[in-house]
Amino acid sequence: MKALVWHGKEDIRCDTVTDPEIQDPRDAIIKVSSCAICGSDLHLFHNFIPGMMPGDIMGHETMGEVVEVGSGVDGKLKKGDRIVVPFTIICGECDQCKRGNFSVCETTNRKRHLAEKVFGHSCAGLFGYTHLTGGYPGGQAEYLRVPFADATHIKVPAGIPDEQLLFLSDIFPTGWQAAVQCDIEPTDTVAIWGCGPVGQMAIRSAVLLGANQVIAIDCLPERLSMAEAGGATTINFETESVVERLNELTDGKGPEKCIDCAGMESHVMASQPDTLLDRAKQMVMLESDRPHVLREMIYVCRPGGIISVPGVYSGFSDKIPMGAFMNKGLTMRTGQTHVNRWTDDLLRRIEEGEIDPSFVITHTVPLSQGPEMYQVFRDKRDSCVKVVLRP
Amino acid sequence: MFHFSNIVRTDGDPKIIEGGRSLKRPADQLARALGWFSIGLGVVELFAPRRVTETLGMEGHETIVRAFGLREILAGMMSLSVDKNAGLWARVGGDGLDAAALLSGLTADNPKKSNIALALLMVGGIAMLDYRAAQDTKPRRPPRDARRKLYPNRSGFPKGIESARTAAKQIAAHAKA
Numbered sequence: 001m002k003a004l005v006w007h008g009k010e011d012i013r014c015d016t017v018t019d020p021e022i023q024d025p026r027d028a029i030i031k032v033s034s035c036a037i038c039g040s041d042l043h044l045f046h047n048f049i050p051g052m053m054p055g056d057i058m059g060h061e062t063m064g065e066v067v068e069v070g071s072g073v074d075g076k077l078k079k080g081d082r083i084v085v086p087f088t089i090i091c092g093e094c095d096q097c098k099r100g101n102f103s104v105c106e107t108t109n110r111k112r113h114l115a116e117k118v119f120g121h122s123c124a125g126l127f128g129y130t131h132l133t134g135g136y137p138g139g140q141a142e143y144l145r146v147p148f149a150d151a152t153h154i155k156v157p158a159g160i161p162d163e164q165l166l167f168l169s170d171i172f173p174t175g176w177q178a179a180v181q182c183d184i185e186p187t188d189t190v191a192i193w194g195c196g197p198v199g200q201m202a203i204r205s206a207v208l209l210g211a212n213q214v215i216a217i218d219c220l221p222e223r224l225s226m227a228e229a230g231g232a233t234t235i236n237f238e239t240e241s242v243v244e245r246l247n248e249l250t251d252g253k254g255p256e257k258c259i260d261c262a263g264m265e266s267h268v269m270a271s272q273p274d275t276l277l278d279r280a281k282q283m284v285m286l287e288s289d290r291p292h293v294l295r296e297m298i299y300v301c302r303p304g305g306i307i308s309v310p311g312v313y314s315g316f317s318d319k320i321p322m323g324a325f326m327n328k329g330l331t332m333r334t335g336q337t338h339v340n341r342w343t344d345d346l347l348r349r350i351e352e353g354e355i356d357p358s359f360v361i362t363h364t365v366p367l368s369q370g371p372e373m374y375q376v377f378r379d380k381r382d383s384c385v386k387v388v389l390r391p
Numbered sequence: 392m393f394h395f396s397n398i399v400r401t402d403g404d405p406k407i408i409e410g411g412r413s414l415k416r417p418a419d420q421l422a423r424a425l426g427w428f429s430i431g432l433g434v435v436e437l438f439a440p441r442r443v444t445e446t447l448g449m450e451g452h453e454t455i456v457r458a459f460g461l462r463e464i465l466a467g468m469m470s471l472s473v474d475k476n477a478g479l480w481a482r483v484g485g486d487g488l489d490a491a492a493l494l495s496g497l498t499a500d501n502p503k504k505s506n507i508a509l510a511l512l513m514v515g516g517i518a519m520l521d522y523r524a525a526q527d528t529k530p531r532r533p534p535r536d537a538r539r540k541l542y543p544n545r546s547g548f549p550k551g552i553e554s555a556r557t558a559a560k561q562i563a564a565h566a567k568a
Binding site: 001003005007009010011012013014015016017018019020021023046047048053054055057110135137141186200204207208209210220221222225226228229230231279282283284285353354355356357359360362371372375379380381382383385 | 395397400401404406407408409411412415419468469472473477478530531539540542544546547549552555558560563
């Protein structure tokens with residue numbers, strides 16, 4: 001089959017690889033109908049997340065049709081079922097899964113010894129990601145083996161196009177969880193840094209959860225226009241001071257809820273010296289992440305407020321203003337997404353026409369053009385916001 | 392190359408049968424080679440500065456050679472990073488500093504001045520490669536004033552934003568009640 005394979009920093013190729021096989025009774029194989037490139041795939045493309053190996057198949061936003069099931073799937077899936085594959089692989093049986101903390105499933109990371117060394121404890125296995133999270137082959141391919149398939153799936157009905165359902169795999173529940181973690185009240189202002197695909201979903205989620213005001217921060221006109229279309233007031237950080245403008249929009253009090261959808265690769269600007277220093281340190285491996293957004297959120301968030309971090313961080317961040325964080329009594333909530341905790345509700349909202357996540361797609365291309373699209377997406381060429389690949 | 396990656400793959404996971412085309416350009420390979428060269432030279436300058444100064448007849452300048460070594464290592468690491476263009480321009484600047492330092496030692500009473508001339512020639516050649524690689528690896532982001540598509544009609548709410556807001560308010564009011 002064809003698959004997008006990681007060969008090294010900025011080197012993803014469309015290779016021919018062997019087809020996946022059932023390895024465990026709980027496995028299923030799907031024929032991929034649609035998959036997408038995620039912003040966090042760019043962290044892997046840049047080799048900022050440790051633990052990638054040449055030959056790893058990329059991709060964790062995937063859906064398709066079940067073509068083979070293992071003997072242990074217990075009738076929960078059958079050939080012909082249409083499923084979206086959540087990016088977190090879950091067993092559905094461990095303590096954490098029972099609590100709904102699916103992204104920290106205690107069973108599915110097959111290389112847990114690596115994660116335990118780095119993070120102290122293991123988290124769930126993830127598709128198409130680092131070997132710290134199991135090194136499972138990803139779904140930017142024609143076929144995908146789904147481990148623990150009896151639990152790791154979202155069954156979706158026929159009649160709704162792939163474009164509306166595909167993002168149940170990651171960005172929609174990720175944006176949703178980011179907003180839910182904020183405990184949004186009807187009087188709240190929610191400020192969202194980064195208007196990439198997750199940021200766009202977080203904006204819509206904050207609106208659906210009843211925020212009084214949603215403010216979106218980015219510098220790209222196409223993303224800001226999409227954010228505005230979703231009901232956000234926008235701030236272009238290249239032309240305005242984010243802190244001044246946020247205070248202005250909140251009567252000097254600051255937003256009660258702040259969401260970081262930028263993560264470890266914050267934009268670098270000469271007018272923000274800390275971003276330059278972070279970039280320099282990251283280049284010479286003195287710091288793994290560029291946490292400018294975290295600093296700014298802690299500084300501007302209203303005392304007693306909540307900071308939600310769906311953006312990916314990989315290792316070590318410097319100069320986090322813990323003094324401000326502690327003295328302002330802020331709360332930080334973060335984590336990979338507990339996808340299956342949210343998908344029943346989100347699927348219902350899609351079915352009822354409350355939201356249509358396909359609004360975010362700007363490019364749809366064959367899988368074979370995937371390597372080029374990684375570059376287009378990374379360079380923000382052609383006003384690219386979200387790429388869907390068709391195997 | 393992929394045969395090694397196939398060996399270390401977990402049993403049962405897909406293995407590469409035929410490699411696809413790499414989008415890496417020759418300039419990317421050159422940047423990588425220059426990055427490793429920079430680190431190698433930097434290590435020599437940092438840890439064996441006396442060998443360098445003796446070869447050039449510039450004894451007494453070990454501290455500056457060490458500083459140059461550190462600069463070479465940092466520029467090399469930058470050239471190997473995602474921001475290779477910045478690293479390569481740092482190397483071009485460094486080549487200028489190297490040339491200036493070498494010229495200061497090119498005096499009539501230096502018995503090793505032929506070595507300095509040779510070193511200058513090498514610096515000139517490397518500088519040309521650095522410049523070429525820096526030119527060819529410029530970021531391909533669209534210019535700031537490039538025309539961009541806008542998406543003002545993509546709300547994501549098929550029933551409209553007001554409908555979504557009203558529904559949210561009703562849910563909040565219901566929860567409060």
